[in-house]
């Protein structure tokens with residue numbers, strides 16, 4: 001078992017992990033950053049749909065010490081955001097150890113260090129590695145693990161397509177189809193809009209009352225202030241088929257006509 005030590009161990013090289021690494025670099029604090037994927041910000045790099053933009057004003061989303069360029073639009077498109085993140089990585093010389101899935105972390109009181117165990121996915125036998133540090137930063141994300149609820153009634157007999165939102169790219173292929181999106185978080189709402197824009201007959205299931213911002217002039221803070229209207233959109237029909245999409249803990253679904 002390999003053993004490496006640094007002042008700080010960071011698990012995850014998404015935006016939070018990158019920001020943490022940059023701040024530590026600015027303070028000359030040595031760290032190791034472990035990332036299970038083969039790139040930074042894999043949520044944005046690999047699991048985004050074509051029309052994805054930052055949902056929040058760019059001023060709220062920029063990482064420490066590096067404002068977005070003035071030329072960037074208010075709602076930064078995914079590709080530009082990735083350019084920004086990769087420039088950020090280069091600027092702060094962040095070198096994640098890729099292909100390392102953190103599997104456990106335990107605090108050792110005797111040495112006053114965190115012992116972090118990670119599986120090296122790059123090695124054929126997926127060797128377990130050990131890292132230690134005085135501080136541990138868990139930056140593995142809240143939506144990094146696609147979630148599909150078990151035991152959805154009727155799903156096993158559904159003949160239509162089932163997609164998790166992390167697999168969704170564009171509504172083009174759904175034109176004219178009846179589609180149900182399950183869940184009204186960031187992904188569910190925008191995917192539903194994308195489907196509708198591409199001519200799909202789109203419905204969305206919303207579990208509880210939600211706030212809907214009526215246009216993009218609304219900022220995060222006005223949404224947080226709760227001044228928008230409450231509206232529930234939903235239309236589930238018996239002759240439709242359920243498939244499940246989901247982004248992180250968002251769950252989206254596609255419902256199509258059984259007799260398509």
Ligand SMILES: Cc1cc2nc3c(=O)[nH]c(=O)nc-3n(C[C@H](O)[C@H](O)[C@H](O)COP(=O)(O)OP(=O)(O)OC[C@H]3O[C@@H](n4cnc5c(N)ncnc54)[C@H](O)[C@@H]3O)c2cc1C
Nearest residue numbers: 012014015016035036043054055056101102140141144186
């Ligand atoms: C459609 C959509 C729109 C959004 N819009 C905005 C927005 O406008 N503004 C905003 O601020 N946020 C937005 N978000 C939220 C977005 O998730 C966060 O901004 C950001 O991606 C969170 O960064 P993070 O680093 O915390 O997590 P993530 O981006 O999820 O990164 C976590 C990283 O940890 C890695 N990882 C996970 N488990 C392990 C493990 N066991 N070992 C090693 N590595 C691991 C993952 O591979 C990943 O690289 C949006 C999300 C979605 C889905």
